[in-house]
Amino acid sequence: MDDLEVRQLRYFVAVAEELHFGRAALRLGMAQPPLSRAIRELERRLGVRLLERTTRHVSLTPAGEVLLRDAKPALDAVAAAGRRARHAGRAEPGLRLAMKADYDGGLLPRILAAYRLEPAALPVELVLVGRGEQLPALREGRADVALLPVPLADDRGLDVEPLLTEPRLVALASTDPLADRPRLRVADLAGRTLPDGTPADRDGRPPTAVTAGPSPLAEAPPRRLDLAQIFNLIELGSIVWFPPASVARRHPRPGVVYRTVEDLGPITLALAWPQDSRSPAVAALVRTATTVAATAARP
Structure with missing residues (x-):
């Protein structure tokens, strides 16, 4: 079986989410006949039926449900890889830090000041996001490292370094x-x-x-x-x-x-970054932040 194409997965996800070829074609900005042909070709490649079709109804088969579950993170990973590649190829490289404004435990100014002295340091671009949006920014390739509360609902593929625990x-x-x-x-x-x-x-x-x-x-x-x-x-x-x-x-x-x-739990802030990151700039930031946080915690 040939490798699946990103285009085919994107077409399938649109149909699987809309459960309507006309709406999916409109969402994709294409005509319905070539979309139908693309889905049939995908089914032929896989050797399974992904969708049950009638004149009035479209539904997912068990194979289609599995492909939808796996295709969405695969497409997200491809899009994130493209964003990271574009960022890495910029004429002026930088490091993108995703965080919620004011949720830095008061450490950020000291972290950035110490980080600038690191040989591997890059200019830091703050990616300010809302509550719970740090992790999506990291996974989608819009940030290189994130400052966020832990534990994480899903830390797969990430390294996490706790920095500071403080009361709420x-x-x-x-x-x-x-x-x-x-x-x-x-x-x-x-x-x-x-x-x-x-x-x-x-x-x-x-x-x-x-x-x-x-x-x-x-x-x-x-x-x-x-x-x-x-x-x-x-x-x-x-x-x-x-x-x-x-x-x-x-x-x-x-x-x-x-x-x-009295019985309200504390908040722990941590840095998170992709496990496969080989960036010296990210490593330097994590090392600096850990040292600053440890110093701040001393009585």
Whole structure:
């Protein structure tokens, strides 16, 4: 059997996701007849039927389900390889660090200052992303290394180096009745909502049938908020938030108070990078960051 072509996999994924040849052709910017011929040729190459077709319905066969599961990460890997190659071939090389703004444990300025002294150092380009977007940026080839919280949901193909563990606090409106208490427990936050809309008394875990619903002040809050929006909503009493202690130190606000939550778990920040990376610049950054973090942790 000949090797599969990227084009064939891309065509198949479009049809498998749309389950409609017309919509898939429109998505791909091509006519339907050549798309149908390409799928038939793919099935011929593999020697299996991937799709069940009727005049009204398209569905995946068991073989088609397996190919869809494996084809999507394969296509992502090809696209990431292209991005990395283009980046590596730039006239002025650099190192791309994906991170969420302010989530660096207060270490980033010291890390970058020390890194510039490394012989293998390259200019660092910060790729600022939202919550949970560091890992996709790394896997998709948009970043060379990522600063992110661990543990990771999926660390396959990655090396990970923990840097810093710090407590999380709760940020409340200064007018919230809980603001009068110096220490809280997660259960005390029942009825309050986090920026992503999940109940605060579950520490961001999915709600259950017995979990208290969101506060009337926090009807359908946006899922993606920047720091200024988060603080504005906290001041209004619409939400609460669990920032790391380093973020709380850097952002004192008159309408916001920070309180210790005794049973709220800490956050651990780490660097992650592809296991197959052979970049001296990435190795130098990891080495520098580890040294800076260890120094900062000393009493």
